[in-house]
Amino acid sequence: MPRTKRVALTFDDGPAESTTTIVEILEAKEAPATFFVVGRRARRLPDVVRRVAGSAYAEVGNHTWSHADLVTLPEEEVRHEITRASDLLRDLCGAPVTAFRPPRGHHDRVVRDIAAQAGLDVILFSLNPKDWANQDADAVVETILGQARDGDVVVLHDTLVATAAAVGRIIDGLRERGFVIVPHRELTGDLAPGTWSDGATSGAVRAARYARRQPQRLRAHASRLARSAGLRPGAITD
Numbered sequence: 001m002p003r004t005k006r007v008a009l010t011f012d013d014g015p016a017e018s019t020t021t022i023v024e025i026l027e028a029k030e031a032p033a034t035f036f037v038v039g040r041r042a043r044r045l046p047d048v049v050r051r052v053a054g055s056a057y058a059e060v061g062n063h064t065w066s067h068a069d070l071v072t073l074p075e076e077e078v079r080h081e082i083t084r085a086s087d088l089l090r091d092l093c094g095a096p097v098t099a100f101r102p103p104r105g106h107h108d109r110v111v112r113d114i115a116a117q118a119g120l121d122v123i124l125f126s127l128n129p130k131d132w133a134n135q136d137a138d139a140v141v142e143t144i145l146g147q148a149r150d151g152d153v154v155v156l157h158d159t160l161v162a163t164a165a166a167v168g169r170i171i172d173g174l175r176e177r178g179f180v181i182v183p184h185r186e187l188t189g190d191l192a193p194g195t196w197s198d199g200a201t202s203g204a205v206r207a208a209r210y211a212r213r214q215p216q217r218l219r220a221h222a223s224r225l226a227r228s229a230g231l232r233p234g235a236i237t238d
């Protein structure tokens with residue numbers, strides 16, 4: 001029997017109006033997900049955060065207070081961004097949050113140390129369909145279903161209406177392709193303080209993805225060379 005393929009869904013940058021819609025879909029389909037919320041948005045929409053925290057299928061995580069790029073900030077501001085969000089979320093959720101995702105996935109030793117001191121695991125992602133780029137539900141579904149590999153942690157944005165419209169089809173499509181949707185901790189496990197995870201098999205996933213894209217990269221490189229040599233676009237083909 002083939003080994004079960006597992007994938008985790010995460011949603012960043014909320015809470016937003018569409019967050020509740022997504023939680024309802026997760027519940028109807030009995031699929032878990034984690035929502036990495038921005039503190040100052042949570043302060044404006046506390047009921048949405050409570051709705052997420054109260055769901056059996058959703059976890060609230062910390063995505064900083066103001067969505068700052070932490071690696072550009074002095075240490076004290078990094079600490080403030082992380083702990084201010086954790087304090088508010090603990091109050092709203094009734095329990096400490098334990099998962100943290102730095103904005104843009106940018107982290108360094110300072111960020112990781114402060115996250116560890118705040119009791120947070122740093123959870124990155126391995127599959128990014130860039131749902132913010134086109135905000136096209138069909139394209140998001142197609143990208144995820146075409147690229148998902150065992151062990152992937154998928155990043156989406158619950159702030160986007162198009163993403164909310166895609167979630168049901170993403171879940172159904174992944175399941176049709178043999179994936180089980182699991183909480184990210186089933187892939188990332190229990191982390192030691194100061195370490196981080198971007199998906200249990202992300203090294204292998206990244207290598208496979210890189211290899212698959214090599215022919216496209218080489219074609220693009222060849223046509224750039226052709227253009228710079230004054231040849232017609234398309235003069236060099238495979």
Ligand SMILES: [Zn+2]
Nearest residue numbers: 012013103104
């Ligand atoms: Zn973000």
